[in-house]
Amino acid sequence: MKNLKKFLALSLAVVLTAGVTACGSSSDNGSQKSGKEVYRTLDEIKEDGTINIGVFSDKNPFGYVDENGDYQGYDVYFAERLAKDMGVKVNYVSTEAANRIEYLQTGKVDVILANFTVTEERAEEVDFADPYMNVSLGVVSKEDNEITTLDDWNKDDSVIVISGTTAETYLTKNYPDIPLQKFDSYATAKEAFENGTSVAWANDNTEVLAFALQNADKGYVVGIPELGSSDSIAPAVTKGNDTLRDWINEEIKTLGEEQFFHADYEATLADTYGLDYEDSLVVEGGKKSE
Amino acid sequence: MLDLGLDVLFKGSNMLRLLQGLWVAMQISLVSIAVSMPLGILCGGLMTMKNKLVRFIFRVYLEIIRIMPQLVLLFIVYFGSTRVFGWNLSGETASVIVFVLWGTAEMGDLVRGALISIPKHQYESSEALGLSKIQTYRYIIIPQTVRRLIPLAINLITRMIKTTSLVLMIGVVEMLKVAQQIIETNRMTSPNAAFGVFLVVFILYFLACWPISMLAKYLEKRWR
Numbered sequence: 001m002k003n004l005k006k007f008l009a010l011s012l013a014v015v016l017t018a019g020v021t022a023c024g025s026s027s028d029n030g031s032q033k034s035g036k037e038v039y040r041t042l043d044e045i046k047e048d049g050t051i052n053i054g055v056f057s058d059k060n061p062f063g064y065v066d067e068n069g070d071y072q073g074y075d076v077y078f079a080e081r082l083a084k085d086m087g088v089k090v091n092y093v094s095t096e097a098a099n100r101i102e103y104l105q106t107g108k109v110d111v112i113l114a115n116f117t118v119t120e121e122r123a124e125e126v127d128f129a130d131p132y133m134n135v136s137l138g139v140v141s142k143e144d145n146e147i148t149t150l151d152d153w154n155k156d157d158s159v160i161v162i163s164g165t166t167a168e169t170y171l172t173k174n175y176p177d178i179p180l181q182k183f184d185s186y187a188t189a190k191e192a193f194e195n196g197t198s199v200a201w202a203n204d205n206t207e208v209l210a211f212a213l214q215n216a217d218k219g220y221v222v223g224i225p226e227l228g229s230s231d232s233i234a235p236a237v238t239k240g241n242d243t244l245r246d247w248i249n250e251e252i253k254t255l256g257e258e259q260f261f262h263a264d265y266e267a268t269l270a271d272t273y274g275l276d277y278e279d280s281l282v283v284e285g286g287k288k289s290e
Numbered sequence: 291m292l293d294l295g296l297d298v299l300f301k302g303s304n305m306l307r308l309l310q311g312l313w314v315a316m317q318i319s320l321v322s323i324a325v326s327m328p329l330g331i332l333c334g335g336l337m338t339m340k341n342k343l344v345r346f347i348f349r350v351y352l353e354i355i356r357i358m359p360q361l362v363l364l365f366i367v368y369f370g371s372t373r374v375f376g377w378n379l380s381g382e383t384a385s386v387i388v389f390v391l392w393g394t395a396e397m398g399d400l401v402r403g404a405l406i407s408i409p410k411h412q413y414e415s416s417e418a419l420g421l422s423k424i425q426t427y428r429y430i431i432i433p434q435t436v437r438r439l440i441p442l443a444i445n446l447i448t449r450m451i452k453t454t455s456l457v458l459m460i461g462v463v464e465m466l467k468v469a470q471q472i473i474e475t476n477r478m479t480s481p482n483a484a485f486g487v488f489l490v491v492f493i494l495y496f497l498a499c500w501p502i503s504m505l506a507k508y509l510e511k512r513w514r
Contacts, residue, residue, distance in 0.1 A: 060475055107378075186470075191484050
């Protein structure tokens, strides 16, 4: 009996220590940079000759890898140009929705160009440059059970979201009663949705529009094309890395003169979303039209 | 016939990329296994020592590793080491460190369990026969321990191979990540590719783990 008590006390102590260590290393040090900065300035990147850019590798058509192993997509098209104008080579790092901030905060990448939606919470953790795209959320569902509103939700039904995305945050905050099914990657979320594990899938409206367009013959419709307010997608750099951010802003402004992002859209996104959405999705020169 | 979308694997260098992904996964797991098995055996030996302090330290180590999901350990080592110490570990190195820590802890506990499961009379009988301590271990204890250990160790090894699918979260492009990339790239032209590609992934994982299971079966038979 005495031994058992001792053992329990010991286990508790271990669990607590481990817990504290774990929390400590993931939440502390977030903003503090004791002496040495974690990021590389514009000059340091130029000197090194290679810029590390975090992109998605499984999010067609924004960032994906083609059959020859090369990165492609809307974000990648921009990344290529960014590196070319900076005069450096690109090293692409494959990121997931859930670890993008962590990559910037540890300086393991210089820029994130991974369909990164600007939010207040994220802006406290990283620095966003000017936007190059516009999105809001959308909800896709089956034609025979079309979801057109999230009010009066039937508690037995769940909604699929991808962890770490705006859709997850929005639903958790505004519709806490709706059960969510969370997946780590786009591929698994899509697989689950197609297998009918949930009645709806909430994601960026570009994503659901594209999904419904491709699967129109299977009876998928976008019942809610715009949910919440419209958000911007922008490049992000490590908090405090002003030289790099200013350079990117300047670059985006210059590129606006040649309508670069329209060309980017036509090269990478038009096949997926059609030309109807071009002007509402693209942001040129870092300035939203409205 | 059901369209499994297997044709996407023959586009460009997709199959080769998938195999390279398997190679990355195997490198990480095999290096970790090669390092953690001997370390685990040593650890297990130390865990059975009478010294309370040594036992306490190993107990704490084992519990920490055991209650933490591998994904959390990967994040702590990969991102945490940069935040706290400023080390810039590659994803592969971080994975090997985590897998070695994990493998050593669990292997140590398996060895400890196998050692203490040998009944006391085995030691006493050996002593009565006039065997020295070294002889006792060499001829009586270790052979019995090893036989009990094999199925458990194989279980751990195959688990380590399969758990490499988590390292994609720290930017290591291994087989599962390549599979997701292939599926996504072709999501418009071959929407069914997920079935075919995941089926191939399943077969490849099986081919990687099966020889190890066979080896274990063989050894168990031989050392009966």
